[in-house]
Amino acid sequence: MPVQSEAIVGTAHSHQAWLNEAARDEFATPIVPRKISVFGLGYVGAVSLACLARDGHEMIGVDIDPSKLELLRRGQAPIVETGIQELMRAVVRGGSVTVTDCVRDAILATDLSFVCVGTPASSNGNQDLGAITRIAEQIGAVLPEKSTRHVIVIRSTVKPGTLDEVIQPAMERASGLKAGRDFSLCFQPEFLREGTSINDYDHPPITVVGTDDPQAGELLRSVFGHLPCEFVQTSVRTAEMLKYACNAFHAVKVTFANEIGRISQSVGVDPHEVMKLLCMDRQLNISPAYLRPGFAFGGSCLPKDLKALLYAAKSRDVEMPMLANVLPSNVAHIEHAIETVLASGKRSVGMIGLSFKSGTDDLRESPFVVMAERFIGKGLQLCIFDPEVHIARLIGANRRFIEESIPHIASLMTPDIETLIKNADVLVVAMKSPEVIEALQAHTRPDQLLLDIAVLPDRKAFQAHYQGMCW
Ligand SMILES: NC(=O)c1ccc[n+]([C@@H]2O[C@H](COP(=O)([O-])OP(=O)(O)OC[C@H]3O[C@@H](n4cnc5c(N)ncnc54)[C@H](O)[C@@H]3O)[C@@H](O)[C@H]2O)c1
Numbered sequence: 344m345p346v347q348s349e350a351i352v353g354t355a356h357s358h359q360a361w362l363n364e365a366a367r368d369e370f371a372t373p374i375v376p377r378k379i380s381v382f383g384l385g386y387v388g389a390v391s392l393a394c395l396a397r398d399g400h401e402m403i404g405v406d407i408d409p410s411k412l413e414l415l416r417r418g419q420a421p422i423v424e425t426g427i428q429e430l431m432r433a434v435v436r437g438g439s440v441t442v443t444d445c446v447r448d449a450i451l452a453t454d455l456s457f458v459c460v461g462t463p464a465s466s467n468g469n470q471d472l473g474a475i476t477r478i479a480e481q482i483g484a485v486l487p488e489k490s491t492r493h494v495i496v497i498r499s500t501v502k503p504g505t506l507d508e509v510i511q512p513a514m515e516r517a518s519g520l521k522a523g524r525d526f527s528l529c530f531q532p533e534f535l536r537e538g539t540s541i542n543d544y545d546h547p548p549i550t551v552v553g554t555d556d557p558q559a560g561e562l563l564r565s566v567f568g569h570l571p572c573e574f575v576q577t578s579v580r581t582a583e584m585l586k587y588a589c590n591a592f593h594a595v596k597v598t599f600a601n602e603i604g605r606i607s608q609s610v611g612v613d614p615h616e617v618m619k620l621l622c623m624d625r626q627l628n629i630s631p632a633y634l635r636p637g638f639a640f641g642g643s644c645l646p647k648d649l650k651a652l653l654y655a656a657k658s659r660d661v662e663m664p665m666l667a668n669v670l671p672s673n674v675a676h677i678e679h680a681i682e683t684v685l686a687s688g689k690r691s692v693g694m695i696g697l698s699f700k701s702g703t704d705d706l707r708e709s710p711f712v713v714m715a716e717r718f719i720g721k722g723l724q725l726c727i728f729d730p731e732v733h734i735a736r737l738i739g740a741n742r743r744f745i746e747e748s749i750p751h752i753a754s755l756m757t758p759d760i761e762t763l764i765k766n767a768d769v770l771v772v773a774m775k776s777p778e779v780i781e782a783l784q785a786h787t788r789p790d791q792l793l794l795d796i797a798v799l800p801d802r803k804a805f806q807a808h809y810q811g812m813c814w
Contacts, residue, residue, distance in 0.1 A: 374565065382457065384404050388404065389421055390427065403442070426542075427540075476509060483515065484517045496531050506583065514528065523555070546571060547570055551577060600614075635798065649670060687769055692769045697715065706744055715755070726756075728756070769794065771796065780801070791806075
């Protein structure tokens with residue numbers, strides 16, 4: 344049974360026959376009609392303006408470009424996008440969209456504003472925040488005239504920290520008001536793609552709202568909560584970073600598929616077949632596996648096979664710059680851990696875990712062995728605990744590698760975790776078995792540094808100064 348009844352959408356627009364299909368889901372949060380302004384009527388702004396009007400909101404669009412405003416007044420969309428002309432014509436004719444170049448009029452007539460102005464790259468690659476800072480100041484200057492608490496949502500892509508460090512100060516300076524007390528400022532990353540933007544608007548992968556203001560979060564839920572995806576509220580900086588992480592990930596995916604394509608072509612393999620089969624693995628490939636920040640990769644397969652693939656490419660004159668930089672990036676990660684320990688100035692290191700991952704005694708290509716060797720090379724006192732490796736040494740599995748290739752490391756191993764913890768100034772923790780957690784909780788001290796490279800649970804239970812590997 345459709346929940347999206349006339350009573351919920353509001354009678355002003357109840358004649359609209361183009362209601363979002365997703366909004367008819369009977370479990371969705373009902374839309375509450377709002378008065379909304381959109382600043383910047385490019386791809387993101389124009390699509391938002393039209394779709395929000397279609398969903399029953401009263402919309403005002405603002406842009407500095409008079410030709411865009413003129414087109415919109417005539418019911419024409421200022422962008423080329425599938426379905427946008429028809430939708431824009433319908434919502435403008437239906438009376439739910441007006442446009443202006445006056446920031447003051449738009450802010451005074453609405454309760455919620457979306458900022459969608461461009462944030463292009465400057466010549467040095469940095470983000471040009473000129474337009475968004477100007478609009479923040481213009482909006483800020485009008486806020487003291489409002490008797491209600493205005494909610495401003497930044498939808499332009501901005502680097503992490505931009506709201507806190509640039510946009511909020513600009514608004515507060517211009518208004519003399521305080522964000523979070525007198526007005527709300529949020530960040531909501533936009534995930535639509537040009538070409539399919541109306542469909543993407545209606546079927547986003549996720550709705551993420553960055554705010555610590557519960558009222559603003561609820562307001563946005565009443566605008567977007569009907570969409571067929573999860574609605575997640577997080578911190579502003581997380582939401583800002585997420586947009587970059589998503590775009591970087593997409594760029595990496597495209598480049599990966601193309602590099603696999605080039606090497607496949609050179610060895611006479613159909614890359615489409617390879618990638619189709621790769622995507623069929625939903626356990627390790629198309630899944631959250633390997634997508635959690637942690638420590639460097641190692642072991643007997645990944646480094647070896649990556650090297651062999653790169654050699655095959657090189658011998659066929661195939662360029663694979665991204666894959667060629669994976670091993671150097673992995674080394675940089677190991678170096679980051681080593682530098683953290685060295686920078687602490689502490690001289691006695693206790694390593695907990697030595698094999699490349701928990702549950703194995705395999706030490707080949709273990710990044711922890713690389714770390715251990717660097718600590719020894721720097722003259723630090725080192726002691727290592729790893730029950731799996733210790734047993735391997737005693738019963739012979741992997742024994743040859745331990746005894747022959749890393750005897751200098753083998754001699755530093757101890758089965759006594761309690762003494763190791765007590766004697767160390769720095770603990771490098773790469774295991775999180777119950778035995779390890781219990782020992783850390785019982786024996787660490789405030790003067791120790793604990794470098795977590797295993798993503799340990801319950802960090803507050805340790806007495807040592809905690810530092811995450813990259814978190
Ligand atoms: N295009 C996309 O597919 C897409 C997707 C996700 C996020 N984004 C991000 O959204 C933002 C907007 O992207 P876009 O592609 O819509 O940009 P765009 O360049 O198409 O449109 C920006 C609009 O802002 C207007 N503008 C500039 N200064 C203004 C001001 N002071 N007041 C009012 N309007 C002003 C411009 O005239 C223009 O119409 C960017 O940060 C972009 O990175 C874009």
